[in-house]
Structures are given as structure tokens and as C-alpha cells.
Amino acid sequence: MEIFKTKAALKAFLKPLKASGKKIALVPTMGALHNGHISLIKVAQQNADIIICSIFVNPTQFTDPKDLEKYPRPIEHDLAMLQDAGCNGVFMPNVEEMYPAGADEKWHIDLGNAEFLLEGAFRKGHYQGVTQIVKKLFDAVEPDVAMFGQKDFQQVLMIKNMLAHFNLPITIITCPIIREDDGLAMSSRNIHLTLEDRKHSLVLSKSLQFVLDHFDEYTLAELETKAKALYDGIDGVALDYFTIANGDTLEPAKSKAEDNLVALVAAKVGSTRLIDNMIIK
Numbered sequence: 492m493e494i495f496k497t498k499a500a501l502k503a504f505l506k507p508l509k510a511s512g513k514k515i516a517l518v519p520t521m522g523a524l525h526n527g528h529i530s531l532i533k534v535a536q537q538n539a540d541i542i543i544c545s546i547f548v549n550p551t552q553f554t555d556p557k558d559l560e561k562y563p564r565p566i567e568h569d570l571a572m573l574q575d576a577g578c579n580g581v582f583m584p585n586v587e588e589m590y591p592a593g594a595d596e597k598w599h600i601d602l603g604n605a606e607f608l609l610e611g612a613f614r615k616g617h618y619q620g621v622t623q624i625v626k627k628l629f630d631a632v633e634p635d636v637a638m639f640g641q642k643d644f645q646q647v648l649m650i651k652n653m654l655a656h657f658n659l660p661i662t663i664i665t666c667p668i669i670r671e672d673d674g675l676a677m678s679s680r681n682i683h684l685t686l687e688d689r690k691h692s693l694v695l696s697k698s699l700q701f702v703l704d705h706f707d708e709y710t711l712a713e714l715e716t717k718a719k720a721l722y723d724g725i726d727g728v729a730l731d732y733f734t735i736a737n738g739d740t741l742e743p744a745k746s747k748a749e750d751n752l753v754a755l756v757a758a759k760v761g762s763t764r765l766i767d768n769m770i771i772k
């Protein structure tokens with residue numbers, strides 16, 4: 492497995508491979524890898540010949556400086572996991588390499604109204620930062636395909652909108668959410684959960700599963716009310732949002748008959764903010 496710190500070194504590696512017709516996949520990450528990330532590498536291997544994983548904790552998508560500061564960075568462990576998974580190359584630039592003019596470099600594109608909903612409402616400017624770095628990573632790798640996790644449902648939508656904005660010829664593959672045995676969606680931030688938080692965190696997947704299991708029994712409003720009620724009285728858990736939304740617009744669903752529905756949740760568990768979602772149909 493090759494390691495690249497600069498775009499130039501990465502491009503030099505990829506050039507002959509592309510010339511010989513190899514299909515390139517990019518798996519963008521912020522590191523602190525877990526089996527969710529490795530599942531993306533595995534899907535990439537089914538869809539391309541050469542797999543590049545990027546590890547870059549992107550400052551422009553963080554709205555809370557403390558969140559950025561405490562973001563876990565276990566790089567040796569990450570490299571060992573990628574090596575085991577059979578990844579071909581790791582791109583791990585520093586901030587100067589990605590933002591030569593400084594991380595306050597100007598960037599703004601129209602991502603549609605969904606940019607400002609849900610995560611966008613709680614993390615102002617988050618999706619401008621995400622699309623800014625993903626565009627830079629796409630420019631560095633020029634992949635045929637790129638893998639993203641459904642766990643960041645809104646992120647996938649925003650990246651697809653960015654792709655359309657620039658008319659980029661890249662196929663986006665959305666990979667299913669990998670969960671712990673008890674249902675908690677794997678996330679790099681889970682490492683911050685205390686033992687108590689860890690128990691309490693199960694309410695996220697349980698509340699989503701509730702909607703899935705009882706979808707035919709109740710109205711949309713009842714489903715939301717009952718799912719939200721599951722959070723009542725759980726110590727240290729504060730719900731940011733729980734919604735049943737249209738999967739294209741992320742606006743609250745108007746009718747159960749809509750054909751693209753997803754339940755999405757974000758909650759602070761102790762001092763850790765977690766997100767999760769389940770596609771209803």
C-alpha cells in the first residue's frame with residue numbers, strides 16, 4: 492500500500508494506471524477508521540481496480556472548534572486497517588496541501604434548499620465545507636467512482652448536488668450503514684461515549700427501528716411523536732431533531748404514500764453528537 496502526502500505524488504502514481512485503463516475508486520474519510528469505513532473499501536473493490544482512501548480531517552466543515560480539536564487521529568491503526576483491507580493507496584495530505592491559500596479560502600456553491608435543513612441547520616456552513624473538500628479530493632484523484640456511507644444521508648445528497656453543479660463524470664455509490672451488534676451505527680465519534688452514554692446511545696437506532704416496525708399502524712405525526720417519546724427521561728440525551736422526511740428534499744414527509752421516505756435523527760449523548768437514519772421506502 493502506497494502512502495501519498497501530496498497531490499503531485501498521488502497523480503504521478505495514478506497516471507500510468509489510468510492510461511492502462513484501470514478503474515479508480517476514491518473512499519474519502521476523516522480517519523479513525525472502523526468497520527463502516529472498511530465496508531466502503533470492500534464495496535469499492537467490487538466496483539474498481541485501484542482503491543484510494545483519503546484521510547483528512549477537514550477544518551472547513553467543522554463549526555465547533557472543540558469538535559475539530561478532539562477529533563480522533565489514530566493514524567497507525569488506520570493504516571494497518573487499510574493495509575489489511577487491501578487498499579492500494581492512502582492520500583493523507585496536511586491542511587496546507589489542501590488549502591494552500593489558507594483554510595478561509597472562498598467557496599460557495601448552490602446546493603439547494605436541503606443544505607439548510609437538519610444537519611445544515613445545526614452545523615451552519617457544514618455542507619459548503621464538505622463539498623469544498625470533496626471537490627478538491629475529486630480533483631486530486633479524478634476517480635471513476637466514489638463511495639459514501641448512508642449514515643451521512645444528507646451528505647450524499649449534497650455531494651450529488653455538487654457533482655451536478657460541476658457536471659463531474661464520477662459515479663457515487665452509497666453504502667449501507669454498518670452497525671454494532673446492538674444497533675448503534677458505527678462512527679468515529681463513538682469513541683468519546685462513556686459506558687453510560689454507550690447504553691443511552693441505543694435510543695437512536697431503536698427510535699428509527701420503531702418507525703420502520705410500526706409504519707403501517709400509525710399516522711406520520713403519531714410515528715414521530717411516539718419515536719420522540721422514547722427519548723423522554725433518558726439521562727444526558729438531548730434530541731436535536733427526529734424527522735420522517737422525503738429522501739430527495741429532506742422536507743418533512745407530507746404523506747405516507749410518498750415513495751422515498753427516510754427517518755433521520757441527531758442527538759447529543761453526553762457530550763457526543765450522534766446521527767443516524769433508516770430508509771423506510
Ligand SMILES: Nc1ncnc2c1ncn2[C@@H]1O[C@H](COP(=O)(O)OP(=O)(O)OP(=O)(O)O)[C@@H](O)[C@H]1O
Pocket residue numbers: 519520521522526527528530531638639640641642643666667668669670676677678679680681
Ligand atoms: N457506520 C457506517 N457505515 C457505513 N458507512 C459509514 C459509517 N460510518 C461512517 N461511514 C462513512 O464513511 C465515510 C467517512 O466518514 P467519517 O470519516 O466522517 O466517519 P464517521 O464514522 O462518520 O465519523 P464521524 O461521524 O464521527 O465524523 C463517510 O462516507 C461516512 O458516511
Ligand SMILES: CC(C)(CO)[C@@H](O)C(=O)[O-]
Pocket residue numbers: 519520521547549552621624625643646
Ligand atoms: C466526506 C468527508 C471525508 C469530507 O471531509 C467527510 O465529511 C466524511 O468523512 O464523511
Ligand code: BAL
Pocket residue numbers: 552553643646
Ligand atoms: N461524517 C461526516 C463528517 C462530519 O461529521 O463532519
